[in-house]
Amino acid sequence: MAMNLAKWGNSLHSGEKTYPIVQQRKRWFAVSGFLMLAAIVLLLTKGLNPGIDFTGGTQFQVSNAADPSPAIATEVVAEFAPEQTPEISILGANDVLVQIGVVEQATSQSIVDSLSVAYDVAADEVGFTQIGPTWGAEVGKKAVQGLIVFIVLVALVITVYFRAWRMAVAAIGALAHDLLFTVGIYALVGFEVTPATVIGFLTILGYSLYDTVVVFDKVKENTAHLTEQNRFTYEELANLAVNQTLVRSINTSVVALLPVSAILFIGSLLLGASTLQDISLALFVGMAVGTYSSIFVATPFEVALRLREPWIKEHTEMVLRLRESGEVEVAHAADGSIRVGALQPGRHQGTKAQPKGKKRK
Missing domain, CATH: 3.30.70.600 (Ribosomal protein S10)
Structure with a gap:
């Protein structure tokens, strides 16, 4: 079993096996859209159950x-x-x-x-x-301010690090997805929202961001020399990055969820330590949905934004045109997706080709 998992992970990292995650982004967007709509409906109908720290x-x-x-x-x-x-x-x-x-x-x-x-x-x-109610209102105000400051700093850091505002937009979109879903779960189960819950929300946003940045870093590495090759599109190389980090994302999530599960299900529900449920539910739900968003939301969203850029659109059209003419051949997996293979920066296969238009700096 361990050998099979190791072989599966190696095949994903090498590109021998890939799942068309980015190519099927409309499906994942539909799933996320339904979940977000359900969360909004719960918030509007049932609402949250704020603790006395917020209400007095x-x-x-x-x-x-x-x-x-x-x-x-x-x-x-x-x-x-x-x-x-x-x-x-x-x-x-x-x-x-x-x-x-x-x-x-x-x-x-x-x-x-x-x-x-x-x-x-x-x-x-x-x-x-x-x-008092005044002090409680001030706690709620500070919690919202902390969340806004966190999101602004995240957007700035990602934009500077990746030199791409589209990655920042995609990362913020994934964070909003995770936060809204987790808040919707709180509205569904009726757990009390306390300052510890807010700490849990900020923690899961940090966890989700970490996972997303790892995937984006691999996307950046795979596409650093995009226009120096004519075999693969930006979409395919980004999908390779998601597949290469898939096992790492799953393993990290499982390891992180085990202790949180113990706190939530054993400490809170079985042993009756109800004060633990304020933060443990936020961590459990947020980490799980954060893993989902880093794989199925963040990178597909970033690719959807990137494909609007003229130079990437031209490169994609050129690659597809060369394939149709038979000048460039690529291997296909059993499900019809392109097998990209192990590509290192500066070592992409195929002749160098520059599409007309603006080149990425």
């Missing part, structure tokens, strides 16, 4: 309760703040987390005392935190 409110935590029944906390809140609807979570085996809206300081103290008696714990084992 009061949080009580009872430690070491002999009977961590949510019904006890519900009765206590109903007695002192009947207008409030509490959100109650069980943390671990015997800790109770109670969240309500903003209440008076005296009311908060009365609830603390009552929870202490009801759960039969010492008074110092019941803590509470109160967050």
